[in-house]
Amino acid sequence: MEAIRISAARRALGGQFVLSLSRSWVCRSCRGLPVAFRQFSRSQTTSSKPYYVTTPIFYVNAAPHVGHMYSMVLADVLKRWQQLKGKPAILCTGTDEHGMKVQKAAALEDMAPKEFCDANAAKFKALAQKANISYDRFIRTTDADHMQAVEHFWFLLREKGLIYERKHSGWYCVSDECFYPESQIEKRQDPFTGEVFMASMETGNKVEWSEEMNYHFRMTALKAKLLEFYAKNPDWIVPATRMNHVVDWVKNHLEDLSISRPRERLSWGIRVPDDSSQTIYVWVDALINYITQAGFPGWTPGREMEGGWPADVHVIGKDIMRFHCVYWPALLLALDLPLPKQILSHAHWTMDRRKMSKSVGNVVNPTFAMDRWGVDTMRFYMVHDGGISDDADYNNSMISQRYKKHLQGGIGNLTGRIAASKSWGLPEAVGSEGAKFEGLTRFGGLLMPIANKSFQQLFTAHHLEMASVARTVGMRMQKLDLSGALQHLMDNVSRTNHLIDETAPWALVKDSGNPESRELLHRVIFLAAENIRISAILLQPFMPTKAAEVLDALGVSEDKRTIEYAKPYTDFDYGSPIVPIEKGAWSGIFPRLLEG
Ligand code: MSP
Numbered sequence: 001m002e003a004i005r006i007s008a009a010r011r012a013l014g015g016q017f018v019l020s021l022s023r024s025w026v027c028r029s030c031r032g033l034p035v036a037f038r039q040f041s042r043s044q045t046t047s048s049k050p051y052y053v054t055t056p057i058f059y060v061n062a063a064p065h066v067g068h069m070y071s072m073v074l075a076d077v078l079k080r081w082q083q084l085k086g087k088p089a090i091l092c093t094g095t096d097e098h099g100m101k102v103q104k105a106a107a108l109e110d111m112a113p114k115e116f117c118d119a120n121a122a123k124f125k126a127l128a129q130k131a132n133i134s135y136d137r138f139i140r141t142t143d144a145d146h147m148q149a150v151e152h153f154w155f156l157l158r159e160k161g162l163i164y165e166r167k168h169s170g171w172y173c174v175s176d177e178c179f180y181p182e183s184q185i186e187k188r189q190d191p192f193t194g195e196v197f198m199a200s201m202e203t204g205n206k207v208e209w210s211e212e213m214n215y216h217f218r219m220t221a222l223k224a225k226l227l228e229f230y231a232k233n234p235d236w237i238v239p240a241t242r243m244n245h246v247v248d249w250v251k252n253h254l255e256d257l258s259i260s261r262p263r264e265r266l267s268w269g270i271r272v273p274d275d276s277s278q279t280i281y282v283w284v285d286a287l288i289n290y291i292t293q294a295g296f297p298g299w300t301p302g303r304e305m306e307g308g309w310p311a312d313v314h315v316i317g318k319d320i321m322r323f324h325c326v327y328w329p330a331l332l333l334a335l336d337l338p339l340p341k342q343i344l345s346h347a348h349w350t351m352d353r354r355k356m357s358k359s360v361g362n363v364v365n366p367t368f369a370m371d372r373w374g375v376d377t378m379r380f381y382m383v384h385d386g387g388i389s390d391d392a393d394y395n396n397s398m399i400s401q402r403y404k405k406h407l408q409g410g411i412g413n414l415t416g417r418i419a420a421s422k423s424w425g426l427p428e429a430v431g432s433e434g435a436k437f438e439g440l441t442r443f444g445g446l447l448m449p450i451a452n453k454s455f456q457q458l459f460t461a462h463h464l465e466m467a468s469v470a471r472t473v474g475m476r477m478q479k480l481d482l483s484g485a486l487q488h489l490m491d492n493v494s495r496t497n498h499l500i501d502e503t504a505p506w507a508l509v510k511d512s513g514n515p516e517s518r519e520l521l522h523r524v525i526f527l528a529a530e531n532i533r534i535s536a537i538l539l540q541p542f543m544p545t546k547a548a549e550v551l552d553a554l555g556v557s558e559d560k561r562t563i564e565y566a567k568p569y570t571d572f573d574y575g576s577p578i579v580p581i582e583k584g585a586w587s588g589i590f591p592r593l594l595e596g
Pocket of ligand 1: 058067070071287350355357
């Protein structure tokens with residue numbers, strides 16, 4: 001067992017806090033030692049680590065909007081993709097409830113902060129449920145285990161001598177919940193009221209001057225380690241271009257971080273252990289949620305990774321990069337804890353090219369949007385059109401266009417053509433043609449020659465595309481290019497629609513007395529069905545309900561919907577819909593939009 005020594009404490013610890021220190025995450029052989037000499041257990045465990053993906057935890061000062069839903073959907077698709085591959089996976093989402101911003105919002109509503117948080121956290125939870133986010137925990141920073149985790153974290157930082165107290169003067173921004181250095185502040189004027197105020201150059205949000213005693217985290221001590229980490233992991237942030245900004249910031253602007261506020265200013269938060277006159281800085285509190293969920297500090301020696309840490313991906317918006325790409329790794333490095341493996345930082349949804357935000361008042365309510373378009377249509381739209389590098393403008397007519405082209409006209413139409421036609425039977429096509437393909441692998445399509453050369457060419461091309469879909473989608477998912485993966489699936493669907501158009505099975509039906517035409521007919525239907533089956537299996541993480549409806553319509557059994565089956569000729573038992581379809585009169589999986 002490899003163990004990491006915790007450096008000697010620089011300050012005496014308060015008795016009450018030491019007593020509350022959990023024993024389980026301290027290396028067994030060190031439990032008898034004074035606290036300052038105990039060691040973390042960090043064995044190279046052989047126990048399995050689930051895939052672990054997180055969303056940011058959302059401020060409860062306002063109701064959720066589609067920007068929040070976007071982070072949730074991206075994380076959910078990543079989790080479901082792993083599950084499709086047969087890997088255990090965990091998704092954690094939740095709410096960030098402490099801090100000045102929430103304290104002020106509660107006061108404005110004339111509510112006690114906790115009561116205010118309960119009401120608003122419920123809205124985010126309802127959003128996660130409605131959007132079909134398969135979260136394993138909805139964490140709230142007011143949860144008892146989280147508050148304990150934060151206290152332990154603080155205690156360990158202090159034990160390492162990385163916390164000190166000094167007077168702090170600077171510009172605090174309540175909206176962004178952070179201090180800004182003088183160099184990043186400018187004068188602005190409100191265009192409506194004429195009020196002149198000081199604001200952050202980066203976000204435009206108002207700042208206020210404050211001078212107070214507070215605790216600081218010796219973040220500058222981690223500068224070299226941070227820079228070394230970035231240099232060794234150039235792909236840590238997706239998109240990688242955002243890394244430059246982070247490196248530049250650490251090189252040129254890194255300072256020690258103020259990590260507490262006087263209680264008389266900020267009472268809504270976790271008290272500093274042993275100094276109840278101070279409240280822990282909300283970002284330190286919030287970031288720790290990621291390890292609370294993973295079991296910190298109750299990690300059992302040798303099994304630390306079972307809770308998921310280190311996270312495989314933190315999904316975040318680009319506006320909170322500094323907190324996740326500088327503060328969070330610095331805090332983790334300070335305690336010799338492993339860093340998250342990747343950060344997926346997405347761009348913003350805008351409305352008329354302005355960032356959607358509560359303060360501007362240009363937000364789209366995701367619940368209304370899902371009621372209007374359907375849950376899976378919204379999930380589809382967000383992943384397909386949402387920005388990673390560049391912002392994306394939210395646009396209802398684009399949603400309608402995507403629906404008509406890709407969903408109703410694409411996968412929906414294809415499923416209807418194949419599974420619900422009065423002119424042919426899918427079970428017969430899978431039965432007669434499928435049996436011939438059984439046992440054939442990658443080049444199966446090439447091994448099944450038919451006399452008609454032009455059909456043969458079409459089938460071969462179709463086969464080759466179909467055989468590589470799962471691999472291409474998998475590679476894009478691996479690169480966290482979710483939109484690219486979805487677009488590839490849609491291209492695949494539209495290619496199949498073309499195959500049908502070009503082979504015109506309705507003409508073959510008319511000549512089905514002829515054995516050659518009948519064979520061709522069955523082969524077209526079978527190859528098209530294979531491609532819908534494969535596409536729908538791979539679409540499950542993106543549109544869980546609709547993909548399941550497609551697979552139901554094809555009659556694919558529940559146990560044959562995993563990635564191993566996303567290859568041609570791996571399932572010959574489908575064809576009869578799970579829920580009976582009224583042929584010719586089926587309204588389909590993606591019905592016509594009411595608007596026409
Ligand atoms: N509470 C912090 C996060 C703490 S994580 C340890 C926070 N909360 S937030 O509610 O303001 O934002 C949550 C997420 O929503 C962020 O990733 C943010 O980028 C994202 N979005 C907020 N507005 C957005 C858009 N208009 N578009 C896309 N995402 C947006 O920051």
